Structures are given as C-alpha cells and as structure tokens.
Amino acid sequence: MNLLIDMGNSRLKWAMTMAGQIMAGPPLANDRVDRQALIKLWKGIYRPRRIAVSCVGAGHLLELVQSVARDLWLDIDVILVKSQAQAFGVINAYQQPEKLGVDRWLSLVAVWQKYHCPACIVDCGTAITVDLINAEGRHQGGMISPGLMLMKNALVQGTAALKFDDTNYSFEPANSTEAAIYSGTLAAAVGLIEHVMSKQTTNLQLILTGGDAELIAGQLNLAPSIVDKDLVLRGLLCVLEGRT
Numbered sequence: 001m002n003l004l005i006d007m008g009n010s011r012l013k014w015a016m017t018m019a020g021q022i023m024a025g026p027p028l029a030n031d032r033v034d035r036q037a038l039i040k041l042w043k044g045i046y047r048p049r050r051i052a053v054s055c056v057g058a059g060h061l062l063e064l065v066q067s068v069a070r071d072l073w074l075d076i077d078v079i080l081v082k083s084q085a086q087a088f089g090v091i092n093a094y095q096q097p098e099k100l101g102v103d104r105w106l107s108l109v110a111v112w113q114k115y116h117c118p119a120c121i122v123d124c125g126t127a128i129t130v131d132l133i134n135a136e137g138r139h140q141g142g143m144i145s146p147g148l149m150l151m152k153n154a155l156v157q158g159t160a161a162l163k164f165d166d167t168n169y170s171f172e173p174a175n176s177t178e179a180a181i182y183s184g185t186l187a188a189a190v191g192l193i194e195h196v197m198s199k200q201t202t203n204l205q206l207i208l209t210g211g212d213a214e215l216i217a218g219q220l221n222l223a224p225s226i227v228d229k230d231l232v233l234r235g236l237l238c239v240l241e242g243r244t
C-alpha cells in the first residue's frame with residue numbers, strides 16, 4: 001500500500017493505493033490542517049510502503065505533513081514530486097518546466113496515462129487552470145484564472161456592499177446580490193471553458209477535476225465532458241509506479 005497526498009491552496013486531498021486502485025479519503029480544508037487532524041486522518045491506516053506528495057500550497061503545511069508522516073511511520077520514504085520537462089510520454093510546454101504547477105503537471109500525466117487522447121484539462125480548484133495536451137502527448141500550454149471562491153472573495157474584499165453565501169442559486173440573471181454573485185462567478189468559469197473549447201480546431205476531450213468540477217460541468221453548453229476528481233492523485237500514482 002502507498003499513500004498519495006495532493007496539497008492544494010484550499011484543501012489536502014489524499015488516497016491509499018492497493019493493486020493500482022486509488023481509494024480516496026475525505027479531503028481536509030487547509031485551515032483545519034494541524035498535527036492532531038493529520039494524525040486522526042492517518043493513524044488507522046496500515047503503514048504505507050511509500051508516500052508521494054505534491055504541493056502547490058503553503059510550505060509550512062508541507063513541512064507539517066512530512067513531520068507527521070515520519071512520526072507515524074518511522075523511516076518512511078516521502079517522495080516530493082516536482083514538475084518535469086518531459087516524462088511518462090508528456091512534454092511540458094513551459095519554457096521553465098519546473099514553474100508549471102505540479103498539480104497541473106500531474107493532471108497532464110494522469111490524463112495521458114488513463115485516456116491517452118488529446119484533451120483540455122480544467123482544474124476547478126482555488127484557481128481554475130486550463131491545460132491543453134495534443135495527440136502526441138505534447139502540452140500546448142494553459143491558462144490560470146481565479147476559482148469560484150476566489151472570485152467571490154475578491155468581490156467582497158474590493159467593494160463596500162457585496163456579500164455572498166453558500167447557496168446554490170439557479171444559474172440565470174438574478175434578483176438578489178448573493179444570487180447575482182453566484183451567477184456571475186459561475187458564468188465567468190463556464191465562459192472561460194467554452195471560450196477555450198471554441199478556439200480548438202481539432203477534437204479535444206474536455207476533462208474537469210477539482211472541488212468545483214461538477215458544478216461547472218453541469219452548466220457547460222458543450223459535448224459531454226468527463227469529471228474525474230482523482231487526476232492529481234492518479235498522476236502521483238503514475239510517478240510511484242514509474243519508480244518501483
């Protein structure tokens with residue numbers, strides 16, 4: 001058994017793996033990550049053979065995760081995964097490949113391994129990232145935009161009167177501030193994806209991941225998309241399996 005840990009800017013996602021299967025545990029919000037919470041999360045699981053970690057979030061949380069892992073399992077091998085210029089059949093488009101967020105890199109790796117087709121990968125997390133991969137496994141570059149929660153928070157922080165709530169309103173022009181912010185931010189995300197897809201001259205499979213993937217996928221006016229919540233974790237598994 002191995003342990004996979006994907007540390008984003010909002011939440012820590014994790015999974016155990018057995019015979020190539022990913023068994024995801026409950027995500028943990030970053031503002032609830034402390035030593036006690038991590039021990040509670042993992043004290044009941046078998047000692048992993050190895051741990052693979054990707055982190056685009058805060059460095060102090062990464063240090064905490066590494067420290068808890070070493071407390072729980074003496075001498076455990078913790079592999080901190082980084083973006084590469086080329087690996088697992090995927091070629092990173094960045095001029096400085098190590099600058100591509102490792103979560104984006106691992107999603108590319110996972111999509112190429114699992115679907116092996118040209119794709120538009122959208123990670124609907126703290127940020128919304130769009131990455132394109134062609135039929136040869138060549139990354140065609142990407143885009144970074146604020147995620148739904150960041151957009152809402154930016155509106156509240158930059159204005160005197162705006163506030164939002166957690167309600168799922170209907171996606172249409174609205175007659176309250178909260179509902180208007182819901183519709184406006186969702187429209188920004190949907191519009192970004194529809195824009196990118198409208199510019200493509202070849203067929204791409206649209207694949208969404210991240211905390212807001214289902215919500216956004218449900219409003220797209222496009223050919224059916226795939227929602228795959230475990231892409232980054234699957235990318236971590238590819239790295240571990242490539243190193244056995």
Ligand SMILES: Nc1ncnc2c1ncn2[C@@H]1O[C@H](COP(=O)(O)OP(=O)(O)O)[C@@H](O)[C@H]1O
Nearest residue numbers: 008009010011125126127147148149210211212
């Ligand atoms: N239960 C939840 N807790 C926190 N965020 C959630 C939850 N459900 C959906 N979300 C949305 O998911 C986003 C975080 O998605 P996630 O993929 O975990 O991001 P990241 O990888 O950046 O940490 C939040 O910005 C929020 O809009």
Ligand SMILES: CC(C)(COP(=O)(O)O)[C@@H](O)C(=O)NCCC(=O)O
Nearest residue numbers: 008009056099100101103125126127
């Ligand atoms: C763009 C991101 C902030 C997305 O992070 P997330 O929303 O998954 O927490 C992350 O992939 C990152 O820090 N990237 C480095 C810069 C880049 O990819 O160009």
Ligand SMILES: [K+]
Nearest residue numbers: 008103123125
């Ligand atoms: K992510």
